[in-house]
Amino acid sequence: MSDVLELVDVSVVREGRALVDQVSWSVKEGERWVILGPNGAGKTTLLNVASSYLFPSKGSASILGEQLGRVDVFDLRPRIGIAGIALADKLPRSQTVLQTVLTAAYGMTASWREDYDDIDEQRARAFLDRLGMNEYLDRKFGTLSEGERKRTLIARAMMTDPELLLLDEPAAGLDLGGREDLVRRLGRLARDPYAPSMIMVTHHVEEIPPGFTHVLMIRQGKVLAAGPLDLELTSSNLSHCFGLPLIVDRNGNDRWTAQGLPLK
Numbered sequence: 001m002s003d004v005l006e007l008v009d010v011s012v013v014r015e016g017r018a019l020v021d022q023v024s025w026s027v028k029e030g031e032r033w034v035i036l037g038p039n040g041a042g043k044t045t046l047l048n049v050a051s052s053y054l055f056p057s058k059g060s061a062s063i064l065g066e067q068l069g070r071v072d073v074f075d076l077r078p079r080i081g082i083a084g085i086a087l088a089d090k091l092p093r094s095q096t097v098l099q100t101v102l103t104a105a106y107g108m109t110a111s112w113r114e115d116y117d118d119i120d121e122q123r124a125r126a127f128l129d130r131l132g133m134n135e136y137l138d139r140k141f142g143t144l145s146e147g148e149r150k151r152t153l154i155a156r157a158m159m160t161d162p163e164l165l166l167l168d169e170p171a172a173g174l175d176l177g178g179r180e181d182l183v184r185r186l187g188r189l190a191r192d193p194y195a196p197s198m199i200m201v202t203h204h205v206e207e208i209p210p211g212f213t214h215v216l217m218i219r220q221g222k223v224l225a226a227g228p229l230d231l232e233l234t235s236s237n238l239s240h241c242f243g244l245p246l247i248v249d250r251n252g253n254d255r256w257t258a259q260g261l262p263l264k
């Protein structure tokens with residue numbers, strides 16, 4: 001299996017502080033990783049390196065076999081799908097849902113043109129259908145609820161047929177029904193052998209979709225644990241990561257839960 005992401009001793013230093021501190025991490029083709037960690041741990045910073053938008057201050061980062069600093073990132077970026085809050089703010093609120101997904105095929109955030117290929121429109125419709133957005137095609141992006149917006153962004157990220165899909169807190173801000181709907185849809189994607197390699201940032205083990213295979217836990221910029229979920233998502237590791245005693249459990253449907261121990 002080839003490397004989708006290979007970080008060796010990567011640090012990101014800002015104002016003398018290491019936001020990501022000597023991280024070595026390897027993601028192989030077909031793996032689905034979740035990044036877990038408390039607020040401010042460095043999860044988004046790590047994702048920004050993985051998306052080629054942030055270069056390490058130290059160490060080396062290779063994405064899809066190309067080393068940052070030695071590759072034209074404009075050739076690399078179309079191979080990476082990103083769904084995150086930062087992107088949502090850049091997308092025009094007045095574009096329709098269909099337009100919002102279609103523009104991704106042309107590497108744009110705006111500039112709706114009339115001459116998109118039929119094949120692209122069919123693909124955009126198919127991705128939106130998979131994400132349960134069929135009835136919202138003509139709705140303005142700016143009028144969507146949080147959950148609808150998140151599903152649109154994932155469809156958009158799939159549009160370039162990426163080899164690597166990055167999801168930054170896809171379930172944040174969703175109600176219970178919205179979260180469960182999204183987790184099921186992401187689970188279906190994760191189990192699709194033709195789907196890209198995936199990395200998802202989250203704060204909650206309940207949001208880990210079935211079919212995800214690996215976890216990286218980070219705290220204060222340092223990796224605490226990295227490897228298969230079965231081995232690494234333990235009560236001990238999670239307690240260490242979030243800084244309080246936690247009990248983690250996995251149910252028969254391949255879903256995870258975590259609870260704090262009661263105060264004495």
Ligand SMILES: Nc1ncnc2c1ncn2[C@@H]1O[C@H](COP(=O)(O)OP(=O)(O)OP(=O)(O)O)[C@@H](O)[C@H]1O
Binds near residue numbers: 014037041042045046
């Ligand atoms: N440009 C910057 N300059 C200085 N500090 C920064 C910069 N960008 C991020 N930070 C700090 O780096 C730390 C890690 O930020 P990051 O967004 O990666 O954390 P996170 O794990 O994604 O957090 P959250 O769960 O709250 O989203 C935070 O303390 C943040 O304030």
